Amino acid sequence: MKRLLSIFTKTHDFVDDTLNNNVEYTSYYADSLKRLKKNKAVMISFIVIVILCLMAILAPLISPYDPNQTVLEDDLLSVSWQHWFGTDEYGRDILSRIIYGTRVSLSVGIVSVFISTFIGIVIGSIAGYYGGAVDSFLSRMIEIFSAFPELIFAIGLMFVLGPGIINLFIAIGLIRWTETARLIRGQVMQIKEREFVKGCVASGGTDFWIITKHILPNCLSTIIIIITLGIPGAIMSEASLSFIGLGVQAPQASWGSMINAAQSYIRFNTVYSVIPGIAIIITVLAFNIFGDGLRDALDPRLKN
Amino acid sequence: MLRYTAKRLLQTVIVLIGITLVTFILLNIVPGDPVNLMLGKISDPETIARIRHEMGLDRPWHQQYIDFLVGVIKGDLGTSYFLKESVVDIINRSFIITLKLAGFSFVFAMALGLVCGIVSAVHRGKALDSGLMTLALLGISAPAFWVAIILQIVFGLKLDLLPISGIDSGLCYILPAIAIGSRYAASIARITRTSMLDVIRQDYIRTARAKGLSERLVIYKHALKNAMIPIVTMAGLQLSYLLTGSILVETVFSIPGIGKLIVDSMLTRDLPLIQGTVMYVATLFVLINLIVDLSYAFLDPKIRYEKGD
Numbered sequence A: 001m002k003r004l005l006s007i008f009t010k011t012h013d014f015v016d017d018t019l020n021n022n023v024e025y026t027s028y029y030a031d032s033l034k035r036l037k038k039n040k041a042v043m044i045s046f047i048v049i050v051i052l053c054l055m056a057i058l059a060p061l062i063s064p065y066d067p068n069q070t071v072l073e074d075d076l077l078s079v080s081w082q083h084w085f086g087t088d089e090y091g092r093d094i095l096s097r098i099i100y101g102t103r104v105s106l107s108v109g110i111v112s113v114f115i116s117t118f119i120g121i122v123i124g125s126i127a128g129y130y131g132g133a134v135d136s137f138l139s140r141m142i143e144i145f146s147a148f149p150e151l152i153f154a155i156g157l158m159f160v161l162g163p164g165i166i167n168l169f170i171a172i173g174l175i176r177w178t179e180t181a182r183l184i185r186g187q188v189m190q191i192k193e194r195e196f197v198k199g200c201v202a203s204g205g206t207d208f209w210i211i212t213k214h215i216l217p218n219c220l221s222t223i224i225i226i227i228t229l230g231i232p233g234a235i236m237s238e239a240s241l242s243f244i245g246l247g248v249q250a251p252q253a254s255w256g257s258m259i260n261a262a263q264s265y266i267r268f269n270t271v272y273s274v275i276p277g278i279a280i281i282i283t284v285l286a287f288n289i290f291g292d293g294l295r296d297a298l299d300p301r302l303k304n
Numbered sequence B: 001m002l003r004y005t006a007k008r009l010l011q012t013v014i015v016l017i018g019i020t021l022v023t024f025i026l027l028n029i030v031p032g033d034p035v036n037l038m039l040g041k042i043s044d045p046e047t048i049a050r051i052r053h054e055m056g057l058d059r060p061w062h063q064q065y066i067d068f069l070v071g072v073i074k075g076d077l078g079t080s081y082f083l084k085e086s087v088v089d090i091i092n093r094s095f096i097i098t099l100k101l102a103g104f105s106f107v108f109a110m111a112l113g114l115v116c117g118i119v120s121a122v123h124r125g126k127a128l129d130s131g132l133m134t135l136a137l138l139g140i141s142a143p144a145f146w147v148a149i150i151l152q153i154v155f156g157l158k159l160d161l162l163p164i165s166g167i168d169s170g171l172c173y174i175l176p177a178i179a180i181g182s183r184y185a186a187s188i189a190r191i192t193r194t195s196m197l198d199v200i201r202q203d204y205i206r207t208a209r210a211k212g213l214s215e216r217l218v219i220y221k222h223a224l225k226n227a228m229i230p231i232v233t234m235a236g237l238q239l240s241y242l243l244t245g246s247i248l249v250e251t252v253f254s255i256p257g258i259g260k261l262i263v264d265s266m267l268t269r270d271l272p273l274i275q276g277t278v279m280y281v282a283t284l285f286v287l288i289n290l291i292v293d294l295s296y297a298f299l300d301p302k303i304r305y306e307k308g309d
Helices: A002-019 A028-038 A040-057 A094-130 A132-147 A150-161 A165-175 A177-191 A195-202 A207-244 A255-265 A270-298 B002-028 B034-039 B045-055 B061-074 B087-122 B127-141 B144-158 B170-200 B203-210 B215-237 B239-252 B258-267 B271-299 B301-308
Strands: none
Touching (some): A028 A270, A040 A094, A040 A270, A094 A165, A094 A177, A094 A207, A094 A270, A132 A177, A132 B002, A150 A207, A150 B258, A177 A207, A195 A207, A207 A270, A255 A270, A255 B144, A270 B127, A270 B144, B002 B061, B002 B271, B087 B127, B087 B215, B087 B239, B087 B271, B144 B170, B144 B239, B203 B215, B215 B271, B239 B258, B239 B271, B258 B271
């Protein structure tokens, strides 16, 4: 009997609590964060990402040697206490070059994804918002650019721009915007049909105001997912371009260019070619797992 | 179907013209005059002017573009600066090699990916499943060129089992095919597992089990057949992995295919060759996508109606 009654008292409590502000409301993002924290693999990958970022920032402090200092008589040394991962063909310490390589990978990964996301958002929201002829023109443009295989387009751009980290930002930023544009276009097309946008149009909001203040904030979770899942792809593109020799300028250390150099010495020093690859795998894996977890947390419906 | 096909074909033509334009613009703003590069140290202005005229480089760019377009339609992509050979001939020769390599890696990747995906789905949540899926995640995150070098070290140098460069025998294709296919296999395995799990939950699978069919028959005849649609789509869309992989891996194994051709022509700054190869590969891509889309629309009428109008 008491239990049956409690149904009524509970509703009563709930009304009371709401009136007295005792109920804890959590926002959509707080909920997502709670879901994210429950996922162990995601938290581990997050810690790995933090460590990688610290390595990049603190590189001069933690690397045992100057990454570009050549000691010709110490070339291709094997693993030892002095040189944990040995030395390369110029006697440079491989561990130090790996640590400095983190800077190239992470900065290219992050900056180029921000560039591509920005381009994608601008083109996607214009196409989705205005529709009609603007949309078909921009959609054809998206199709043309996504017809090029990513790596070939990047190779072409780097060939035109020349080597260097700034050019890597630009080239990789310019190849990866099509997917973003397509996703944002679809979302904007849906959101612009909703009442609050119609209300905004009726009360005389300008197009720019409506897109930036009312539509795009509703695409925020998609944008966050695009950025996190875009980073590993961009890191892989950088490694591939550097491997072909179209990446960073010569003495600067990048994981891809280290593998390229190590290729000639697989008979003498195996560790040299293995280590940079493992660095790439760890970084890409951490971002992939984190991105997948974030997607599941932000949009639990997508989880399978 | 006819309407959808017509629409899709028209789109493809527009995209192809766009590709020629982008390729042309991209490669005609390259710093460094190709004639200077070609002649090297001989910098006699008269010779340079004569060769520029012969190559048609002194005319306005829109005329050059139209000439280029006419050439493309006729199947003439110019002559390589350094190899002094028709670009189309060079590309055709290399393409056969890349096609062979891609074929091997496709077969390898499909076989491995499907088996791993099915086994994972059947043993869902067990150690075998998590082991295989961890491997697949590693496969997606490992750069193909690095996998290639590791294979060279293990099977070529340490075990001395397989050749690590050239294309002298059929055995030479094994390691590059594995290196190129590893990422593709991993992604096929993941999609197979997801798709199989979706199907296994359906009522008709329960019915099949309830009427006493053997587990093998349920999985291979009833579940796999229905799970194939997303797998085939994904396999088609991700054929690009094979191409991207071959660009990087052919250089490692010194295989004279399209990938090595692109990298080499970049290094020697052989403009007609770069232009031709990029165009060729991009066109190939568009056509593969067209075929995948059309066959998908043929199989699934919903797509025709949704995208057709």
